[in-house]
Amino acid sequence: MSILEVKGVSKYFGGLAALSNLNLTIQEGEIRGIIGPNGAGKTTLFNVISGVYRPTSGQIFYMMGKRIDGLASSRIAKMGLVRTFQRTALYHNFTVLRNVTVARHLHAKENIFGVFTGMVKKMEEENVKKALEIVEFMGLGRLKNELASNLPHGYQRALGIAIALACEPRVLLLDEPLTGMTPTEKAQMIDLIRKVHQQGITILMVEHDMKSVMELCNYISVLDFGKLLVEGPPAEIQNDEAVITAYLGTEDITSPGGEKVAT
Numbered sequence: 306m307s308i309l310e311v312k313g314v315s316k317y318f319g320g321l322a323a324l325s326n327l328n329l330t331i332q333e334g335e336i337r338g339i340i341g342p343n344g345a346g347k348t349t350l351f352n353v354i355s356g357v358y359r360p361t362s363g364q365i366f367y368m369m370g371k372r373i374d375g376l377a378s379s380r381i382a383k384m385g386l387v388r389t390f391q392r393t394a395l396y397h398n399f400t401v402l403r404n405v406t407v408a409r410h411l412h413a414k415e416n417i418f419g420v421f422t423g424m425v426k427k428m429e430e431e432n433v434k435k436a437l438e439i440v441e442f443m444g445l446g447r448l449k450n451e452l453a454s455n456l457p458h459g460y461q462r463a464l465g466i467a468i469a470l471a472c473e474p475r476v477l478l479l480d481e482p483l484t485g486m487t488p489t490e491k492a493q494m495i496d497l498i499r500k501v502h503q504q505g506i507t508i509l510m511v512e513h514d515m516k517s518v519m520e521l522c523n524y525i526s527v528l529d530f531g532k533l534l535v536e537g538p539p540a541e542i543q544n545d546e547a548v549i550t551a552y553l554g555t556e557d558i559t560s561p562g563g564e565k566v567a568t
């Protein structure tokens with residue numbers, strides 16, 4: 306069953322087509338990789354899917370054909386389609402646990418009658434309990450009382466995902482989750498992404514690190530100049546002439562580290 310369908314979507318910034326008549330179908334349970342040179346439209350794709358931008362034309366369907374293009378991003382997040390950002394979006398003066406608790410608050414469908422029935426305190430306790438579970442799940446338990454600003458980069462990115470998990474996603478959009486990480490941090494993040502996926506969450510991932518993309522993703526869509534260049538399983542993409550050509554002038558797509566491809 307397809308959980309997300311992007312149909313003929315274009316997004317113009319002035320005269321520039323950041324996305325041009327793009328079609329994508331994501332099946333539930335995938336880890337889909339979205340790759341392509343800088344400026345290909347990958348972040349714009351995440352922005353139109355998550356409701357940050359309204360597409361100039363085209364349609365986006367989520368779960369059982371519900372149309373979501375043009376809906377507010379908070380509404381889309383409530384439906385379980387949640388994104389992380391290319392850079393961290395944390396409250397730097399809050400602790401790790403507070404960041405996740407606040408994210409749950411912002412997301413919660415709190416109801417006014419709670420005020421009268423004394424449910425608020427109970428809901429607050431429940432929120433903190435759930436937030437703590439997420440913090441521990443993401444390997445941040447030991448750091449729960451640290452200020453977000455004091456965390457090493459790798460843990461800040463893990464916290465970014467914890468904040469997204471606070472919204473109880475069914476589909477998670479990760480924008481460059483491995484950027485700027487040391488090899489050790491990358492290996493840990495890859496494990497975490499797998500763990501999140503094993504919870505039954507469908508993942509769409511934009512990432513430049515080819516080695517990791519090939520390792521993690523079951524299927525890869527390649528964007529170039531806002532268009533779908535090609536898609537297929539990692540082994541096919543790695544050897545695709547058009548993909549190699551799109552990356553020429555930057556670095557060989559199959560290079561061992563892969564980090565420097567199209568940064």
Ligand SMILES: Nc1ncnc2c1ncn2[C@@H]1O[C@H](COP(=O)(O)OP(=O)(O)O)[C@@H](O)[C@H]1O
Pocket residue numbers: 318321322323341342343344345346347348349350
């Ligand atoms: N808010 C914006 N205003 C104007 N141009 C934008 C905006 N966002 C993206 N673009 C342009 O759209 C194109 C695609 O950008 P982006 O989606 O960020 O690419 P990628 O994430 O693949 O590097 C680029 O040419 C970029 O300059």
Ligand SMILES: [Mg+2]
Pocket residue numbers: 347348349391
């Ligand atoms: Mg980008």
